[in-house]
Amino acid sequence: MTKPIDSVAIVGGGFSGAMLAARLAERGTASTLINRTADFGLGVAYSTPFDGHLLNVRSGRMSAIADRPDDFVVWLKATHPALADPDGFAPRRIYGLYVQARLAAVEAAHPDLIRRLVGQVIAVETAGVRLGDGSLIPARAVVLATGNPAPRTAGSGSSRRILSDPWAPAALERIDVDDDVIIVGTGLTMVDMLLMLEGRGWHGRAMALSRRGLMPRAHGERPDPPLQPTxxxxxxxxxxxxxxxxxxxxxxxxxxxxxxxxxxxxxxxxxxxxxxxxxxxxxxxxxxxxxxHRLATVIGQAMERMRSEGRLSLFTGRVHAITADDQGVRLEWRHRRGEAAPLSASWLIDCTGPGHAADADPLTAPLIASGRARLDPLRLGLDLDPLGRVLDREGQPDPSLFVLGPPARAAFWETIAVPDIRKRIDQVTGALISQSLIG
Structure with missing residues (x-):
């Protein structure tokens, strides 16, 4: 007899949540996988429709399964043979199809062990999770796999000229092909936005500001041998x-x-x-x-081309003020030597990266307020034990509440790349199964 279908509630159906559900099913444990949309397995990273968005890790390292390291490449050989180079960088859209295919295959092999549910979780309770429609999804354990939240630096979009969430549907479609843009943040999100804009025929200029003015480096042409740490x-x-x-x-x-x-x-x-x-x-x-967190080689080359053409300029400093009207945006900023000449453009795109703030998140803030959870000492996120269990106000682990994926960064730091997350998936799976046996 299988366990009840609501034995584990997984909040978030992106890579982390979907692959945890698959792993649990393969170990005979049922789960309810809850996502805000029907696009299970994709999340923000793999929902992009633009094939110019490539993986930042070589395909040979992107298996979703820790003990089958060539799984993704084998799948590519069967479905997209032209992309089946283990040293290459496949489109993220294709990787999303792989994640969805794995989830579907596990569902077919283990009927009734994965329940998909489209809905918005508004509260984590002792008996399970509460949805926006008021219904309770019973669960003996809850795993928060909510992925990366939208940026917070540029505000909540008080002006149409400020794109506070660059991943929002059709966010970039308002930008004309010759419009100049200001970008706050010079990391991977900036690169993604510039690639997408160019893919739509954009040939304007981008002025990008960050505190250090650093842009992601690129991978080499071929894999680099690891150097043994001293x-x-x-x-x-x-x-x-x-x-x-x-x-x-x-x-x-x-x-x-x-x-x-x-x-x-x-x-x-x-x-x-x-x-x-x-x-x-x-x-x-x-x-x-x-x-x-490096770029695929060809993407690194594209960024260098834009810089050499004078279409991408990097600035080092801090945002002082952002003002906008119907005509455009003005960014006042400061560098180490004091005030700097303001930047003006038609649009501003917030690419500062995920706006993690567990004490302000509507799902986790109540847990902190009630004492069921606490922030880590650096306020990077929820405080967790080595198994990923949430620590309460007194520092005791909650055996029924876990965090997986990017929101677990306070405890594990490296928790956004697939090779790191799949290791954590196995750890969380083992802990959930052990606790079930003990219980």
């Missing part, structure tokens, strides 16, 4: 680690250095004390992000 790099005080990292990057290559650190980054974060984590977030995070 003892100093792993155990010394942070300042000595940084010095060692710079020396290794100079002598052996920064890509090789990052490849060596990639599999153990989450473990190093877990072992770090609060003071070390605070220094990383405050001083090193921008540099880490642009080297760790």
């Amino acid at each position: 003892r100093t790099l792993l155990t010394a005080p942070l300042s000595e680690r940084l010095k060692a990292a710079r020396a290794l990057a100079r002598d052996h290559g920064w890509r090789e250095l990052m490849e060596g650190l990639r599999p153990i980054t989450a473990d190093l974060w877990v072992l770090a004390d609060v003071a070390t984590r605070r220094r990383i977030v405050r001083h090193l995070r921008p540099f880490w992000d642009v080297h760790r």
